[in-house]
Amino acid sequence: MAFRGLKISEHTMQLTSIIMMLESLLWLTGLSTTTCKAEPVSCRLWAEPLMPSLSMNGDFIIEGIFSIHFYTTSQQNTYTTQPLQPQCSGSMSFGELGFTRAMEFAIHEINNRTDLLPGITLGYQIHDSCGAVSMAIKAALQFANSMEPFFNDTDSCSRSAAAAVPALVGDSNSTPSISMARILGLFAVPQVSHYATCACLSDKRQYPAFFRTIPSDHHQAAALAKLVKHFGWTWIGAVRSDTDYGNYGMASFLKAAQEEGICVEYSESYYRTQPRSKLERVANVIRRSTARVIVAFLAAGEMRLLLEELARQPPPPLQWIGSEAWIMETEFLRFNMCAGAIGFGVPRSVIPGLREFLLDLSPEQALKSPLLTEFWESSFSCHLKVSSEGARECDGSEDIHALKNPYTDIYTTSNLVYKATYAIAHAIHGVICNDTRCDKSAKFTPWQIRDQLKRVNFTTKDGFQVSFDSNGDPVAVYELINWQVKKDGGLDFVTVGHYDSSRPRGQEFSMSRAIVWVGGQTEVSRSVCSESCPPGTRKAVQKGKPVCCYDCIPCAEGEISNKTDSLNCVRCPPDFWPNSQRDSCLPKPVEFLSWDETLSIILTVFSISGAFISVCVAVAFYKYRASPIVRANNSELSFLLLFSLTLCFLCSLTFIGRPSGWSCMLRHTAFGITFVLCISCVLMKTIVVLMAFRATLPGSNAMKWFGPPQQRLSVLTFTLIQVLICVLWLTISPPLPFKNLKQYTERIVLECGLGSAIGFWAVLGYIGFLALLCFILAFLARKLPDKFNEAKFITFSMLIFCAVWVTFIPAYVSSPGKFTVAVEIFAILASSFGLIICIFAPKCFIIMFRPDQNTKKHIMGKVPSKPL
Template sequence: MTSPLIQSKLDAIVETLRNSSSKVVLLFMSLSFTKLFLSEMENYNITGKQWLGSESWITQADLASVERKYMLQGAMGFALPQASIPGLGEFLLSLKPSDEPQSDIIKAYWEKFFDCSFSPSNTSAVCTGKEDLRTVSSDYTDVTHFRPENNVYKAVYLVAYALHTLLECRNGSNPTTGKPCVNKNDVQPKLVLEHIKYVNFTTQNGAKVFFDENGDSVAQYDLVNWQMKEDGSAEIVNIGHYDTSFPEAETFKLKENIKIVWGANSNEVLRSVCREPCPPGTRKAINKFKPVCCFDCFGCPEGTISNQTNSPECLICPPKFWPNEKKDRCRPKPIEYLSYKEVMGTLLTGFSCVGVFLSLLTLMIFLAHKETPIVKANNSELSFLLLFSLTLCFLCSLTFIGRPSEWSCMLRHTAFGINFVLCISCVLCKTIVVLMAFRATLPGSNVMKWFGPTQQRLSVLAFTLIQVVICVLWLTISPPFPKMNMKYYKEKIILECAVGSAVGFWAVLSYIGLLALLCFILAFLARKLPDSFNEAKLITFSMLIFCAVWITFIPAYVSSPGKFTVAVEIFAILASSFGLLACIFFPKCFIIIFNPEENSKKHMMGKTPTRNL
């Protein structure tokens, strides 16, 4: 009869199992409670569970029955290892009541095995004491292997070896401990317990017995599997072992080519988890309102990774690294710069080459017609020098493309600054020449002698030398240098040229802007001169384009990210260079090639009608 308290606990456990989605159940009970529990489970027909049993019941095949065939199918658990004890089987099977006439236990077992009685009775036969135990099939007579008995066997030998170690005496001292010898009459349980830790032996059936530095004995277990038969009986199959006396890699090992039956007749290992493990790239967060096996998985924040399953936290990648898409490892950040191989770099390179080609083509046309009036007008030397400087401007844009280095960073900014000043200086001198030429046509004017070819060359040289001095100071104090920008983009590195001294950079641009503004003002003042001097109108238009390009360049340069900053700078160089080339030289080339009749001194002097250049 089960007590109400125990029955209420069993009912609560069974009810929990009925409502639970868990597939794996650990049944850690004594044999008597296991019998009660399984009897209770039969009433509810709960199947489909993978039972893990404790050593108290996992080898008790008599728990199996037809009703429990599907419930206990595939049960597993660690059991005390099977072992044969030399001589014990023969002793047990040859034992008779006459050998131990005072033992009531032997008489009770004898009467049970042979269904007889040593006391005369009308209901049962009389036991003679000569019956043969080998004819009976029971747990007692199954002496092939022992489990709990083997532990008793080892324990007896353990105490014997401990006593031997305790009582061993050589030259007045114990050779194991170095302490004075102990007389057998002084043996105490405490002394025996102290000497057990020195014991290390192997039994006749091969079991190792010793204790480690923590006082723990060798843990030896068999992993057994219940494989139910059609008649409801259970075959308990040994499928592996656990032995701490083996090397760590072999402590737990399953037998090879062994059939394993899982619960619920499944062909695969059953999983019983509230939540699947958090994969790499996520972190594990415990939910305090749920059991410890029920947790949440959160993706790692930006810039962090987790490279382990169920990682409690995410790791920050080093500055030059960034997580991959799965966020399970850090990879080097890609380095971005304007390359010749990409589309934008190829297009800008193509436009630069086209500009160089057009500049050289114009130069060849002017050289071929250098004796014509339209080329000689306004000092042909300035035209040739301007075309040369425009060629250099187109070429210097190429220095902005490619991987930045110390030399390329210094070259691109200084070459750009000096070439553009040389170009603007030529345009400025041409504008001054236009104004001087108009003044020279007035009666009594002798102004051209103050700004002849020599003064023009010196002016261009002086304007350019000022920019050279600014660039030299810039390179000396704080030159441009390659820099890895990791702030604008988190996931990649921008390799760019830092300007070094911001004062030097803006001084170069400001000086170019100052000359361009001065040139624009002078050309604007000369825009209403007679048609023969209408080159001032072309210069005015070209400088208008030039100033518009560089005014819009400043906000675009500041706000553009990464390689687009360099692309904006190249675009500004190319646009302003094409503007100067197209506005100043293309109309003259058109006249030279397609209207050579207008390329005469009369047209240049305004004595015949002429078209605007």
């Protein structure tokens, strides 16, 4: 034992526990230091030694300890008389008996060989541990100290050197093996187990002399977790033996299962000696569970009791996943509820000659050993001796060849015992033999055998490689066993695959046959706490439950999940949007005011109609250009105004269609320049009206400053200012198309960005300034004494113009998507129609329908006008 890292008090406590344990062990083995006397020095056993069940003398004795029975007799201790020695009781395990006979067969075979331990005879002593720790330790220590009832020495009490003990085979169970390994390891006595699989035994600091020919449960637990994950079971039950084998094995499995994302609904434990109420509680938990898969890390004894209890009131069909301890137990094939069970078993093989050795048993030979006698009588339900109870006596007609039980099964795991025995023989050979001969008188220590065991490497007759790694473990190789229904309705073991831990990661499994599941189905049954979440949803763990119990929550707006059982939803890229199932991202539809929309068609019709009306008015004015009403209203500015209005109507068309770099720059600059040209013309017409009346005053020469050249120059100047603003805007930060992703989440609004907001509002502000100035001047001139005062119509047109653009601003800001462009087009068309109707409609009406009023006298107000 290692005391590194312990405090002084911990040292004391551990030393005290060791002393107490050794005293107990001395009592168990029958030794007592109090019987040693000074003169003469002698020691004797307190009780009779534990006799081996099977034995044979030899130069070197190999111990064998097997759990042939399942219970020990117990009695109440009165502390007034010496307690009786415990004895094994209960039914016999025929499989364990087969292990003992396999060890016998291996030793007989080794003794007959000339290449292995030539001239050396191996013997054996085989004990029954009953699966109990106390019996296993007693047998091991008794074997290590020999069985002589008296010990004599001139100096001290010590054991006789009559028996050479190189190593020990056993036990079959992990818990007794752990207890023996802790004691024997202190003396470096090597122990080779054939069936103790607890992963804890791989710890060489605690068990330096322990070896085994069966893989560690660490590999089996990992393989079982991968198996459960492979078939999609995420909701399972677990039951284990309440022993080191079950507890350590299940702990390793649960850890591996958690890493694989598997949830355990329940984890129950049971040991065969516990009260029946505990067994009933475990069975009821299994019956009430919702998990349809159960992993059973049970020894054969606990599994038998559990299946018998479940058979009383069968649960719903369960998919059993078994450990190597019971998955190949022939006696369990009578439980039809286990049909379809799968699990990992140790590779089975046929050892040449073993079956013949096992069946070479007669009643006379069986009588030579109480163990074989019990086997014969249990197998044939008769007595080899006349029973006082009058039971049937065996009459010699019993045929051992007709037996069908684990003892006679040729495909067994007896090769594990066979390999363990051969490994010890090879280790002895390596210590006492050279190239030519072996020295039976050679002196050696147990740790020499232990060190030699670490180096053994040979192949058995059945083709299995035998070697141990640094932990004393073999390479983990398993058969995947499936319980399938035969044609006659019975169950049978079928190897459907293999698992080899030495293969590259992810390639450990190899399947050879199809698996038949519970109920004879070929499809894998499902066992989940919650059904899989389809794409488009994510898993949300239910409060207070394992992670395998969850709700499926639809992905939030703008998010998708394209896998089953997604933990999180992923947000689509900015230019994409989920489909209706929310399992893929599709490109967002691009929205703009396209030509084929109804709204665009209506606006286009109004735009072209407005331009056409402007052209028609211009044609009418040109045709009647000599008429007084045309000449009186400044025909040159009127034609220029009609030209600018035509451009205003047509510039609205640049706002329709897919925005591009050129269209964005053109629509804003064309709109700004044409409207300034239009308002400049109206402004000059208003100023001319004012100046014309001022020129009639005596001594006024105002009209010479507002003649046609000055009018043209003024209009050009006002327009050039707007051109300059537009040039600066386009130079510094021009309007360009951009994708508006914020307006709508499910689609993209393709619109023209303003670029520089200052430039945009400067253009609008300049137009507004000219319109406001024009409105003020027209308002001042509205009551001038003229028959046909154009200032009145200009006032109305400017009032409409200003009203339209004042309401445009909030509508423009609040309109969504493509309707922003539609509002802008509407403002352009409404203001343009307002100008052409207010300014030119009265004139056209007179020209076309009241030519009698289109005279100089009427214009000058010298002829009374008729009512319209």
